[in-house]
Amino acid sequence: MIDIHGLSKTFQGATRGAVVEAVSDLSLTVAQGEVFGFLGPNGAGKTTTVRMLCALIAPTRGTATVNGHALGRADQAIRRSVGILTETPGLYDRLSAEANLRLFAELYDVADPAAAVKRYLGLLGLWDRRQDPAGSFSKGMRQKLAIARALLHEPRVLFLDEPTSGLDPEAARLVRDFITELRGEGRTIFLTTHNLDEADRLCDRIGIFKTRLLAVDTPAALRRTLFGRQVVFHLARLDPAWVTAIGALPRVQEAHAAGEKLVVRLETPETTNPIIVRELIALGADIQFVGELRHSLEDIYLRFVNHDAGGQA
Amino acid sequence: MKHIRTLIAKEWAEVFKNRIVIFTVSALPLLMALLPLGILLSTGGAMSMEGDVSDLPPSMLKACGAIAVGDCFQIFLLNQFLPLFMMMPLFIPIAIASYSIVGEKTTRSLEPLLATPITTEELLAGKALAAVIPAVLATWASFAVFLIGLPLVGASGPALLTALSPTWFAATFLVGPLVAVLAVIFALMVSSRVNDPRTAEQISGALVVPVLGLVFAQLAGVLVLNVPLMLTVAAGVAVIDVVLVFFGARLFQREVILTRWK
Numbered sequence: 001m002i003d004i005h006g007l008s009k010t011f012q013g014a015t016r017g018a019v020v021e022a023v024s025d026l027s028l029t030v031a032q033g034e035v036f037g038f039l040g041p042n043g044a045g046k047t048t049t050v051r052m053l054c055a056l057i058a059p060t061r062g063t064a065t066v067n068g069h070a071l072g073r074a075d076q077a078i079r080r081s082v083g084i085l086t087e088t089p090g091l092y093d094r095l096s097a098e099a100n101l102r103l104f105a106e107l108y109d110v111a112d113p114a115a116a117v118k119r120y121l122g123l124l125g126l127w128d129r130r131q132d133p134a135g136s137f138s139k140g141m142r143q144k145l146a147i148a149r150a151l152l153h154e155p156r157v158l159f160l161d162e163p164t165s166g167l168d169p170e171a172a173r174l175v176r177d178f179i180t181e182l183r184g185e186g187r188t189i190f191l192t193t194h195n196l197d198e199a200d201r202l203c204d205r206i207g208i209f210k211t212r213l214l215a216v217d218t219p220a221a222l223r224r225t226l227f228g229r230q231v232v233f234h235l236a237r238l239d240p241a242w243v244t245a246i247g248a249l250p251r252v253q254e255a256h257a258a259g260e261k262l263v264v265r266l267e268t269p270e271t272t273n274p275i276i277v278r279e280l281i282a283l284g285a286d287i288q289f290v291g292e293l294r295h296s297l298e299d300i301y302l303r304f305v306n307h308d309a310g311g312q313a
Numbered sequence: 314m315k316h317i318r319t320l321i322a323k324e325w326a327e328v329f330k331n332r333i334v335i336f337t338v339s340a341l342p343l344l345m346a347l348l349p350l351g352i353l354l355s356t357g358g359a360m361s362m363e364g365d366v367s368d369l370p371p372s373m374l375k376a377c378g379a380i381a382v383g384d385c386f387q388i389f390l391l392n393q394f395l396p397l398f399m400m401m402p403l404f405i406p407i408a409i410a411s412y413s414i415v416g417e418k419t420t421r422s423l424e425p426l427l428a429t430p431i432t433t434e435e436l437l438a439g440k441a442l443a444a445v446i447p448a449v450l451a452t453w454a455s456f457a458v459f460l461i462g463l464p465l466v467g468a469s470g471p472a473l474l475t476a477l478s479p480t481w482f483a484a485t486f487l488v489g490p491l492v493a494v495l496a497v498i499f500a501l502m503v504s505s506r507v508n509d510p511r512t513a514e515q516i517s518g519a520l521v522v523p524v525l526g527l528v529f530a531q532l533a534g535v536l537v538l539n540v541p542l543m544l545t546v547a548a549g550v551a552v553i554d555v556v557l558v559f560f561g562a563r564l565f566q567r568e569v570i571l572t573r574w575k
Contacts, residue, residue, distance in 0.1 A: 054428050057568040080430045090422040094330045106319040107429040
């Protein structure tokens with residue numbers, strides 16, 4: 001659905017002759033129906049990437065196809081087939097919600113603009129406020145209106161730039177639920193966000209990006225790559241000798257104590273956990289809980305971004 | 314064409330909610346029509362008398378030919394108002410275009426607009442026509458009010474014929490629209506660099522200087538506004554329009570708007 005090869009973008013710098021590389025050699029494939037999280041710090045080049053993929057700005061090097069249309073050769077077709085939610089809603093404040101959507105339905109050559117506008121205003125709970133100027137809307141309502149605008153022409157690929165940024169928890173949840181619904185309809189979603197918890201919950205795969213792609217995989221696979229699979233045994237009391245004993249068991253990669261907890265790194269907890277439990281009981285331990293240690297996406301993100309910063313320093 | 318129509322409708326729906334734009338497009342042209350009529354009315358008595366020939370520039374007297382001096386005075390006075398109908402299509406679209414572009418910049422609505430399949434040519438044409446059309450229509454309406462009012466304020470027959478002459482029609486119906494295009498493209502270019510509509514208006518307002526030059530040149534007797542002069546002005550403005558449209562189109566490329574318009 002989105003196929004990117006060696007995409008790069010440079011801009012002229014502030015000083016004469018200086019060149020700033022915003023995106024460097026990005027190669028990536030996003031499959032149909034996938035929710036792809038594109039994560040990176042401010043100024044990493046995420047918006048530039050989205051703008052290139054929406055045929056808003058031209059790449060300096062590289063190629064990409066979006067919905068089967070080649071960037072640079074079929075830009076109009078790309079614009080027609082993608083929907084974009086920009087970082088700021090960018091609504092016409094003096095126009096009503098309905099007039100805002102009607103304008104875009106007509107610019108996207110939607111066959112029945114009135115029906116499309118009615119459908120999405122209804123879906124996003126804005127139908128009763130359709131005659132009100134967009135300028136009178138709350139932040140959450142504005143974001144919902146902008147999402148409706150991005151969907152009017154039924155795009156198969158959606159680019160959502162910070163869709164829940166600045167929203168209260170209730171509005172953010174509504175938007176997240178809506179994104180889940182859109183995934184259910186088989187749409188491909190390219191999600192740019194700083195909300196790592198949101199990315200973890202919504203995305204099938206994530207890409208960590210800072211001018212170049214630092215890592216790309218499912219959140220679970222990235223966790224495994226960075227931290228392995230770790231199981232925590234909560235014990236009433238931990239004898240240091242038990243750590244050595246458990247660490248010596250076959251298929252146990254590493255064991256260490258964390259307070260009264262025993263943290264064990266395993267390749268396959270499903271088969272090794274029962275062995276460890278039996279061993280601990282045999283050693284006289286009182287096991288309170290057993291659970292897999294799940295590193296947050298934030299840990300993964302910071303590991304990659306900081307490692308990259310360290311590498312470049 | 315459909316996209317251009319859609320964009321024009323949106324521009325009008327938006328900018329005509331702005332009081333300054335409404336005043337500029339409606340009240341000002343009316344004022345521009347009533348002002349010369351008022352002056353003609355107040356000087357009506359003096360115009361009926363034989364004036365002093367030495368008061369008129371020689372070039373004007375030559376242009377008047379065998380017309381009575383009183384009528385020639387009235388024609389001279391009337392001609393001073395002609396540049397108004399070339400000035401109106403200049404400042405009206407500047408107001409509209411400045412608010413339209415700067416408004417898009419401040420609300421950051423240009424990016425979603427640029428993400429649609431609208432072409433940059435359609436975008437430029439839509440923005441420009443949305444400003445040019447009201448300006449030209451307001452000018453023509455103002456001219457119509459002026460023509461209707463002339464006999465009512467005691468304009469003489471030769472004066473009336475002057476206002477209905479090819480010179481006046483060339484100024485209003487040919488130079489006016491060309492000036493409007495020039496003003497709009499210039500205002501769009503200025504608006505791309507500033508973030509306040511008033512600043513954009515003030516900078517673009519510099520375009521009024523050449524028109525004022527015509528007024529003063531006429532008053533000083535250096536120029537008499539006639540058809541050849543109007544055609545020359547029209548040709549000159551048309552050339553500038555073409556050049557500005559060329560540069561304006563380059564400025565209206567998506568990438569330029571998104572990366573350089575701040």
